[in-house]
Amino acid sequence: MKTYIDQSAQFLKQRGFDVPEIGIILGTGLGQIVDKIENAIDVSYNHIPNFPTATVEFHMGKMIYGDLAGKKVIVMQGRFHVYEGYTLRDVSYPVRVMHALGIKKLLVSNAAGAINLDFDKGQIMLIEDHINLQGGSPLAFKGVSKLGTRFTDMSTPYDRDMSDKIEAIAKAKGITLHKGVYASVVGPQLETRAEYRYLKIIGADAVGMSTVPEVIVANHLDLPVAAVSVLTDECDPDNLKPVDIDDIMAAAAKAEPDMIQLFMGLIEEL
Numbered sequence: 089m090k091t092y093i094d095q096s097a098q099f100l101k102q103r104g105f106d107v108p109e110i111g112i113i114l115g116t117g118l119g120q121i122v123d124k125i126e127n128a129i130d131v132s133y134n135h136i137p138n139f140p141t142a143t144v145e146f147h148m149g150k151m152i153y154g155d156l157a158g159k160k161v162i163v164m165q166g167r168f169h170v171y172e173g174y175t176l177r178d179v180s181y182p183v184r185v186m187h188a189l190g191i192k193k194l195l196v197s198n199a200a201g202a203i204n205l206d207f208d209k210g211q212i213m214l215i216e217d218h219i220n221l222q223g224g225s226p227l228a229f230k231g232v233s234k235l236g237t238r239f240t241d242m243s244t245p246y247d248r249d250m251s252d253k254i255e256a257i258a259k260a261k262g263i264t265l266h267k268g269v270y271a272s273v274v275g276p277q278l279e280t281r282a283e284y285r286y287l288k289i290i291g292a293d294a295v296g297m298s299t300v301p302e303v304i305v306a307n308h309l310d311l312p313v314a315a316v317s318v319l320t321d322e323c324d325p326d327n328l329k330p331v332d333i334d335d336i337m338a339a340a341a342k343a344e345p346d347m348i349q350l351f352m353g354l355i356e357e358l
């Protein structure tokens with residue numbers, strides 16, 4: 089696997105992805121931050137050797153390199169999901185490539201449903217911890233120990249320093265920021281009422297279909313990571329309405345400017 093990772097990284101280096109400091113993975117409906125990147129170079133996922141083959145829906149997916157808030161960043165616009173048929177290793181592969189390119193920190197965003205009913209859609213939750221409900225591990229393969237320690241410690245999966253900084257920025261800018269536990273499911277179907285009840289009982293504050301594999305791999309690589317969920321719907325089992333994707337996208341769009349402020353503020357401080 090190391091050879092594959094190095095080939096992908098080498099290709100991007102040749103395209104000008106020289107000295108990235110920070111990697112950023114953007115969630116569904118959260119792509120606007122790319123407009124703020126200066127001196128941008130982009131490469132489509134389907135041109136990068138050994139990258140998971142982009143699906144039709146994701147022909148738009150690309151990696152962008154450039155300057156953001158004074159730092160060299162790589163931004164992944166669009167990510168791979170297990171619900172598209174990719175494996176957990178596939179969806180976390182780009183993290184390994186960004187690490188090989190030299191990133192020192194990783195920022196992750198996603199769209200998620202609010203299990204904690206004190207949270208409103210359109211607000212943001214800083215992920216403090218997670219529950220992996222995707223039925224496997226991105227580290228469960230032969231040869232994993234050549235890339236990092238197999239029995240990766242997950243006692244502090246989200247970097248305290250970055251998370252504290254995000255909280256301070258939210259406070260300074262008057263942005264409501266919740267904190268909580270993110271549960272990752274496979275999807276793509278939404279949850280039943282019984283599943284929302286279950287998620288609440290086991291301690292989840294938000295639920296989504298991504299992020300956890302990438303965060304596990306970041307921990308495997310000793311790469312400090314912070315993550316936020318943009319809350320797009322309220323998962324109240326006793327008052328559940330059919331899901332409306334337009335509604336979810338609208339809630340993501342509403343919270344996106346706040347998310348951009350948090351990320352740019354953090355990048356400036358790193």
Ligand code: HPA
Binds near residue numbers: 275336
């Ligand atoms: N469940 C799972 N994933 C989601 C949800 C949800 O309610 N909302 C946005 N992503």
